[in-house]
Amino acid sequence: MKFLIKTYGCQMNERDSESVAALLLAHGHEAASLETEADVIIVNTCSVRAKAEHKALGKLGLLVAGKREFPGRRVGVMGCMAQRMKEAAFRKVPGLDFAVGTHRLANVPGILERVMKNGGPVLDAGEGEEQWEALAGHVATGSGVSRFVNILFGCSRRCSYCVVPAVRGEEWSRPAAAVMAEVKRLADSGVREITLLGQSVMSYGRAQAVWADGPVSRRGFQEPFARLLEAVNDVEGIRRIRFTSGHPSGCTDELARAMKELPAVCEHLHLPLQSGSDRILGLMRRGYAADDYRRAVERLRAAVPGMAFTTDIIVGFPTETADDFEKTRQLMEEIRFDNAFVFKYSPRPGTPAAEWSDDVPADEKARRNQVLLADLDRRAMVRHQALIGREVEVLVEGTSLRNESRWAGKTRTNMTAVFEPVDGLAPGALVRIRLTRATPQTFYGDIIL
Numbered sequence: 001m002k003f004l005i006k007t008y009g010c011q012m013n014e015r016d017s018e019s020v021a022a023l024l025l026a027h028g029h030e031a032a033s034l035e036t037e038a039d040v041i042i043v044n045t046c047s048v049r050a051k052a053e054h055k056a057l058g059k060l061g062l063l064v065a066g067k068r069e070f071p072g073r074r075v076g077v078m079g080c081m082a083q084r085m086k087e088a089a090f091r092k093v094p095g096l097d098f099a100v101g102t103h104r105l106a107n108v109p110g111i112l113e114r115v116m117k118n119g120g121p122v123l124d125a126g127e128g129e130e131q132w133e134a135l136a137g138h139v140a141t142g143s144g145v146s147r148f149v150n151i152l153f154g155c156s157r158r159c160s161y162c163v164v165p166a167v168r169g170e171e172w173s174r175p176a177a178a179v180m181a182e183v184k185r186l187a188d189s190g191v192r193e194i195t196l197l198g199q200s201v202m203s204y205g206r207a208q209a210v211w212a213d214g215p216v217s218r219r220g221f222q223e224p225f226a227r228l229l230e231a232v233n234d235v236e237g238i239r240r241i242r243f244t245s246g247h248p249s250g251c252t253d254e255l256a257r258a259m260k261e262l263p264a265v266c267e268h269l270h271l272p273l274q275s276g277s278d279r280i281l282g283l284m285r286r287g288y289a290a291d292d293y294r295r296a297v298e299r300l301r302a303a304v305p306g307m308a309f310t311t312d313i314i315v316g317f318p319t320e321t322a323d324d325f326e327k328t329r330q331l332m333e334e335i336r337f338d339n340a341f342v343f344k345y346s347p348r349p350g351t352p353a354a355e356w357s358d359d360v361p362a363d364e365k366a367r368r369n370q371v372l373l374a375d376l377d378r379r380a381m382v383r384h385q386a387l388i389g390r391e392v393e394v395l396v397e398g399t400s401l402r403n404e405s406r407w408a409g410k411t412r413t414n415m416t417a418v419f420e421p422v423d424g425l426a427p428g429a430l431v432r433i434r435l436t437r438a439t440p441q442t443f444y445g446d447i448i449l
Contacts, residue, residue, distance in 0.1 A: 001116070002030045004038040008056050009046025011244060012197050013079060015148040017044045020078065020108050022137030027109040031139070035063075040074040040112060045081035047163050050346035053081050057092055064095040074098070074115055078105060080167040084349070086125045101125030102168055106134040127169060136182050140189075145397055145428045146240075146410075147191045151179050151228065152198025156207070157247075160285045161317070161345070161353040164199055171203060173224070176210045180231055187237035192428045193395060193410075194232055196243040202250020204228060219261060225250070226258040233262040239430060240264055240395060240412070245312075246271040248288045251296035256303035267304050268338075268414040271296070272312035276331030277324035280317050283353075290331055297335055308338040308413035313372060316345040316365030318356040325368050329375065336379060338413065339441065342372045377440040384438035391448060392417065396429045417443040 003024050007017040020042070021031060032038040041063050046052040056077070063075045076098040082089055083101035090096050097120035098111050104124040111122050138147055154169040155162075183194055198204060205211065205224020218234075221227045232241050241264045248271065259265050271293075275281050278289045288296075301307050313328060332340065344365040347354040394409040394417045401408070407421040409431070417433050425431070425447075433445040 001039045001112075002032040002037055003040045003042065003112075004032040004035060005042045005044055006059060007044045008052050009044070009048065009080070011148055011195065012150070012199070013044050013046055015150055015197055016079060016102075016105055016135070018139050018148070019135035019137060020044075020105055021139045023106065023109050023134065024112075025139065026137065029109075029112075035066075036070075039072065040076065042076045042078055042108070045077055045079040047080040047084045047167055047348065049343060050348070056081055060093045060096060064093055067095065074112070074120070076100065076108075076112070076115075078108065080163070083125050083167040084163060087123060090121050090123070096121060098122040099125065101127075103127045106131035132174060133178060136178070138186065138189075144190055145395060146193035146195065147186050148195050148197050149179060149182055149186070150174060150198070151196045152201055152204050155199040157200060157287065158285060160283060161314070161348065161351055163348040163351055166350055168199065171200065171207055173198075173204050173207060173210050175212075176205075176224070176228055176231065179228065180235075183232050183235055183238065187235050190237075190428060192238065193240040193242070194238055196228070196232070196241070198243075199245065200247045200250070201225070201243045202246055202252075202255060221254060221258060223252065223254045226254045229258045229262055229265055233264040238264055240266050242266050242268065242414070244270045248293050248296035251299055253299065256299050259300060259307075260303040266412045266414065267306050268308045268310070268412065269300065270310045270312075273328075273331070273335075274312060274314050275317065275320075275324065276328035277320070278327075280320055280324050280328075283319065284314075284317065285352075290327070293331070294334070306413070308415075309335060310339040310414070311335075311337050311341075313340050313342045314345050315342060315368040315372065316360035318345070318353060318359055320345075320360055329372065332372065332375065333379070336383070337376065338380065338383075338415075340372065340376055342369050342376075344369055380440035381438070384440070384443070387443075388435050388438065391432050391434050392443065392445075394419070394431050394433045396425060396427055396431060398427045411443065415443055416441065417445060419445050419447055422447050422449065 005017045007013050043056050043060050045056040067073050074097040078100040082099040089099045097115050107124050152173050154171045155164045156171040202225050210224050217227050246269050276290050347358055392411045396409040400406040400418050406418050408418045432448040435443050435445040437444040
């Protein structure tokens with residue numbers, strides 16, 4: 001049977017889709033390249049924002065309607081929206097064959113078998129008895145240069161606007177031995193870059209012991225996350241390490257030392273800010289004030305002067321005033337973020353903030369969103385123009401998505417670099433590029449032979 005998985009949402013959703021794809025392949029199914037080829041289509045969903053759910057529901061409706069043309073096709077949904085909606089998913093999308101929550105992804109092959117044999121609908125959105133190690137598989141797609149590795153599941157922070165704890169569960173760290181076994185398998189297969197994933201990734205190992213049978217840190221690290229970075233750094237073949245998402249509370253002196261001393265750890269961190277107003281941060285229950293965030297950034301930049309920061313921002317949170325917004329804008333100017341994902345607030349069912357009045361008009365949310373994006377582009381162009389003529393290290397990924405005659409890769413600061421290929425070049429190579437041109441999000445240059 002041929003399957004296709006359509007993914008909405010974050011990098012953790014991308015990893016979940018790959019894990020389920022690996023399971024289906026192991027059970028004898030075949031991946032389809034196009035929807036028209038697929039016997040089963042699964043939509044992996046996000047619930048963090050209303051827009052993501054609306055997109056997924058619209059796609060599911062179209063796929064179910066398409067059964068008239070493909071009568072043998074099965075359509076399913078998995079992930080955060082399935083976990084949140086449960087039975088309601090079948091009311092929202094009549095004709096949906098199955099829905100699988102975040103805690104039951106390892107059951108997808110069995111559920112699909114049930115649906116093909118007995119028909120649907122089938123719901124599996126319970127909690128507990130997760131089979132995380134069954135989801136450690138990877139699929140050989142793309143260049144194979146970079147892969148995601150889950151190290152922390154769920155979240156216990158309870159931000160007032162966030163649905164993640166409800167759909168992903170309480171924070172739980174994966175044993176270090178299991179993480180390292182996966183990393184070593186990937187390195188042996190030719191992977192050169194690892195991105196460690198967790199909703200609050202630097203909290204790894206705080207809730208339970210993860211290094212009970214692990215080696216003593218050769219560099220004297222005590223914190224579980226710093227020890228994990230060291231262990232991954234020391235795996236032969238791994239040339240780059242990234243991790244996401246961060247929280248200011250995890251930006252400790254020891255993390256700063258790890259980022260300075262471990263050569264594979266890249267000089268980039270995605271560190272969500274959400275707001276620059278202490279009043280709004282308090283309503284959001286983020287657990288820090290603007291000064292705490294400043295100190296976290298200063299600590300890391302003192303250790304790694306060339307450190308690049310990206311972030312998440314929410315505009316139009318309930319009661320956000322023009323003054324609150326200006327504080328966000330000013331702090332973003334001060335931090336000099338390399339990029340940001342700016343979102344217009346939307347209430348999420350079941351969160352404390354959903355009970356409050358969504359009182360910032362939609363057109364004002366849109367205006368604030370555009371102001372911050374314009375600020376980002378302006379700062380980026382000034383910063384990038386100053387880099388023209390300099391050399392940067394690029395991990396080659398392969399053909400550029402927009403121009404097949406060129407190749408592309410990532411800098412250590414997570415910028416895309418586009419360049420003309422040379423004979424003998426292969427994905428996974430580390431090359432030096434001299435920058436000749438830049439846009440806010442892309443570098444262009446020439447390989448230095």
